[in-house]
Amino acid sequence: MKRFFAAAIAALFVVLGFSNPATAEVVVDKTYVEGTDQQAFLFNPLRVNRVDLTMTAAAEAALRQDPRVYQPATIKLTTELGVTNTYNVGLHIKGGWGSYRSLDEKTGFKIKVDFSVKGQTIYGIKKFTLNNMVQDSSMLHEATAYRLFRAMGVPAPRVGYATVYYNGINYGMHSNIETYDKPMLARWYPSGTSHLLEGAYGVEVGPDLQVDEGSQTDLRDVTELRDLNNTLTGQAWFDAIRSRVDLNEMIMNWAVSHYIDHWDGYTRNWPNNYYVHRDKNGTWTMLPWGTDQTWVSWNDLIDDGATMMTRCVNYSPCRDLYETALAQIQAKLPSLALPTMVDRIWSKISASVYSDPRKPYSNGDALSAMNATKSVMESRYLELVGHTGNRRASSIQLSYSQTQFAINQTVKAKLVMTGDGVLSFKRLEGYNVCEVNPTTGAVLVLNSGICRIAAQLTQTDNYHSAMLIVRLNVPKLASRILVSPISALRSGWSLRLNPQTDSSGVQKLKLKSGRCKVSGMTVKALTGSGKCLVTVSVAGDENYLAASKVITVRLRF
Numbered sequence: 096m097k098r099f100f101a102a103a104i105a106a107l108f109v110v111l112g113f114s115n116p117a118t119a120e121v122v123v124d125k126t127y128v129e130g131t132d133q134q135a136f137l138f139n140p141l142r143v144n145r146v147d148l149t150m151t152a153a154a155e156a157a158l159r160q161d162p163r164v165y166q167p168a169t170i171k172l173t174t175e176l177g178v179t180n181t182y183n184v185g186l187h188i189k190g191g192w193g194s195y196r197s198l199d200e201k202t203g204f205k206i207k208v209d210f211s212v213k214g215q216t217i218y219g220i221k222k223f224t225l226n227n228m229v230q231d232s233s234m235l236h237e238a239t240a241y242r243l244f245r246a247m248g249v250p251a252p253r254v255g256y257a258t259v260y261y262n263g264i265n266y267g268m269h270s271n272i273e274t275y276d277k278p279m280l281a282r283w284y285p286s287g288t289s290h291l292l293e294g295a296y297g298v299e300v301g302p303d304l305q306v307d308e309g310s311q312t313d314l315r316d317v318t319e320l321r322d323l324n325n326t327l328t329g330q331a332w333f334d335a336i337r338s339r340v341d342l343n344e345m346i347m348n349w350a351v352s353h354y355i356d357h358w359d360g361y362t363r364n365w366p367n368n369y370y371v372h373r374d375k376n377g378t379w380t381m382l383p384w385g386t387d388q389t390w391v392s393w394n395d396l397i398d399d400g401a402t403m404m405t406r407c408v409n410y411s412p413c414r415d416l417y418e419t420a421l422a423q424i425q426a427k428l429p430s431l432a433l434p435t436m437v438d439r440i441w442s443k444i445s446a447s448v449y450s451d452p453r454k455p456y457s458n459g460d461a462l463s464a465m466n467a468t469k470s471v472m473e474s475r476y477l478e479l480v481g482h483t484g485n486r487r488a489s490s491i492q493l494s495y496s497q498t499q500f501a502i503n504q505t506v507k508a509k510l511v512m513t514g515d516g517v518l519s520f521k522r523l524e525g526y527n528v529c530e531v532n533p534t535t536g537a538v539l540v541l542n543s544g545i546c547r548i549a550a551q552l553t554q555t556d557n558y559h560s561a562m563l564i565v566r567l568n569v570p571k572l573a574s575r576i577l578v579s580p581i582s583a584l585r586s587g588w589s590l591r592l593n594p595q596t597d598s599s600g601v602q603k604l605k606l607k608s609g610r611c612k613v614s615g616m617t618v619k620a621l622t623g624s625g626k627c628l629v630t631v632s633v634a635g636d637e638n639y640l641a642a643s644k645v646i647t648v649r650l651r652f
Contacts, residue, residue: 123175124443127238127436129245129253132282134218137174138253138273140238141443145173146225146257146269148186148204155262159198162188165207172217172257182217185210191367192296193359194230194387201267201453203227204259222274224252225259227267231387232456233464234448235440237270239433239472240355240386246427247420249348250283250372250382256444258451267451268444275307275370275382287375292317294361294369294384299402300324304371316373324402332406333413338523338547340379342407343416343562348381349404350420353396354475358388362400376566377545390471396421396482412551415560422483422559428476434469441465486554489514489561493536493550500540500569502597502638508536514561516553523547528569543571543638574598574639576631583651586623590648592616592631600634600641607645623652 124141137144147170150158154166165185172179188195189203196202206223209215217223228234237254244251252273259266273279280288290309298304301321302314323335336342352362360383361369368385397417399405407413445465449458456464492511500506512518520536522529525546530539536550546567554560577595584590593616594602604613609627612619618629627650632643 124439126439127242130282132219132278134220134278135253136176137172137218137220137271138255140254140256140440142175142255143268143444143447144175144255144257144271145260146223146271147171147173147260147263148206149262150186155198158186158188162195162197165205165210167211168206170206170208170217170223179217182208182215183211184208184215189224190227191385194227196227196229198261201227201229201451201455202261203269204261216278219278220274221276221278224272224274225257225269226272226387228270228387229455231464232454232460233468234268234270234444234461235437235465235468236389237272237386238440239436239468240357240389241383242436243355243424243428243431243433244348244351244383246431247347247351247424249344249351250280250380252279256447258447265452267453268447275372275384277308280308280372284372284374288372289375289377290316290371290373292371294366294371296367297365299366300371307370309373316377317371320371320379324406328406329410330412333410334521334523336403336406337549337562337564339377340381342413342564343420345379345381345403346407346413346416347420347423348383349400349407350417350424352383353394353398353400354421354424354479355386355389356391356393356471356475357383357386358391358393359385362398362404364400366401378566390468390475392471392475396479412553412560415554416562418483418554419488419559419561421479422486422488425476425479425483426488428479433472437465437469437472486557486559487513489516489552489554489558491518491550491552491561491563493548493563493565495538495565495567500543501572502540502542504540506538506540508538510536510550512552512561514552514555514558516555516558516560518550518552521549521551523549523564525567529567538567540569543569545569571635571638571640572597574600574633574635574642576633576642576644578631578644578646581646581648583649584618584620585651586620589617589619592618592629592646594631594633594644596633596639596642598633598639598642599636600639602634603632605630605632609648610650611648618648620648620650623650625650 128139150168158166165187168186169181170184171181185207189205204225241251255271257271259269288308291307292304302318349362352360359368370382373379448461490513494509495506520531522531528542528544529546548565550563552561574597606613607628607630610622611627627648635641
């Protein structure tokens with residue numbers, strides 16, 4: 096009887112659509128999940144989710160006619176949290192010259208979640224990028240390459256996996272690549288995004304890049320960057336560029352790209368997959384993209400490439416920083432254990448790889464590619480160790496604790512460093528804002544505005560070089576208003592006020608109360624008793640904020 100009752104309860108749960116209470120809960124390995132945001136769990140390379148896409152016949156016909164234009168579709172996700180609602184979205188086919196596949200093959204998809212419903216997101220996500228991995232038969236390159244970028248401080252996507260069904264047809268396993276959109280960028284750039292531009296085949300940094308975020312027409316910022324790269328070399332280039340870009344970040348991007356053999360990124364002579372980003376503080380960074388063709392061991396660890404990288408490696412102080420980046424990668428790699436990561440991911444995704452009905456390679460090819468990826472990782476690390484030698488990493492920590500500034504004030508630098516090289520300081524931006532002592536780093540404040548200061552430590556036989564750039568924002572100061580003491584003003588008499596102010600802005604008087612008349616900067620008493628309250632104000636200028644002050648004018652007969 097008890098067995099019959101238990102079986103009946105289990106059957107009832109099945110009929111009602113609930114999971115069997117006796118079934119053990121599936122434990123999800125979250126070793127490689129990064130972040131605490133609501134969408135982080137979707138970028139878990141140790142789990143294969145499911146994505147169902149549907150389109151009407153009319154929408155599909157339009158998509159086949161123009162694959163790059165979004166067409167209406169629906170999406171539904173099946174994850175560890177269960178099955179989502181069905182969302183109305185936009186869909187277009189994704190892929191470049193090498194990875195593009197039609198709907199009759201293993202297609203890659205780009206999903207715009209708020210295409211039909213303004214402001215709509217799925218777990219906070221606005222766009223999905225589902226790569227078909229037709230050029231990566233291991234299906235592992237993106238997950239491992241982007242992890243190394245992120246570990247080295249370069250903004251890069253997180254990666255998960257999903258088996259994609261289109262109109263009920265299994266299109267095989269895709270990588271779910273975190274898209275460079277506003278939610279993703281907000282995690283890396285607290286100040287906000289001014290511009291995000293996407294690279295294309297053979298297109299150098301400049302106004303010819305595709306604008307993804309920011310003004311489509313005002314491209315003066317990226318045009319300036321292009322012109323500097325095209326016209327300057329050596330120290331002139333170095334000083335001009337590092338005043339506008341996070342050069343440490345860009346150098347690390349190039350170093351990681353070279354280390355992982357990123358065939359299709361920025362560092363080749365024909366740049367292709369990359370982004371450049373300018374934050375609200377005016378600083379440019381470079382972001383990687385298209386890392387399916389990596390871990391192939393084709394290039395040297397340091398080499399010429401696209402324009403900015405070539406400028407860097409051909410100028411000794413910048414090349415030293417590149418060597419520093421390689422040493423930092425070497426120091427980080429043991430803790431990342433990328434070959435182990437390959438094994439762990441493969442153990443979770445191999446069944447989906449083998450059952451993928453649309454992959455353009457065999458199961459044997461996939462297995463061989465997985466093993467080849469590990470082999471390249473291991474040999475590349477040994478090559479890196481041989482290249483970087485016995486030098487240790489230098490470091491610089493520089494800060495100015497001041498939160499309020501005064502014109503002509505000297506602010507001392509707080510410095511902590513590791514290394515035995517020569518330390519020097521240089522002002523990179525703000526020639527009318529500050530002066531910097533080249534040996535101590537002390538800053539003399541001249542005006543309000545932005546001051547960028549570079550601290551650089553030279554390379555020695557024992558230590559690699561290091562560079563740090565600090566941005567000081569000297570805000571506009573509150574203008575003081577000083578008025579000489581006023582003796583009592585007789586009835587009918589007038590007095591001209593001459594306030595002393597920090598701001599050079601226009602001064603004004605305004606009667607607040609009392610029997611007086613104000614004209615220009617003159618106060619006239621209309622009665623012989625009591626008092627008048629007069630507001631003295633001064634407009635702001637380039638260094639000082641507007642200010643006002645109420646003064647009392649006493650009256651007598």
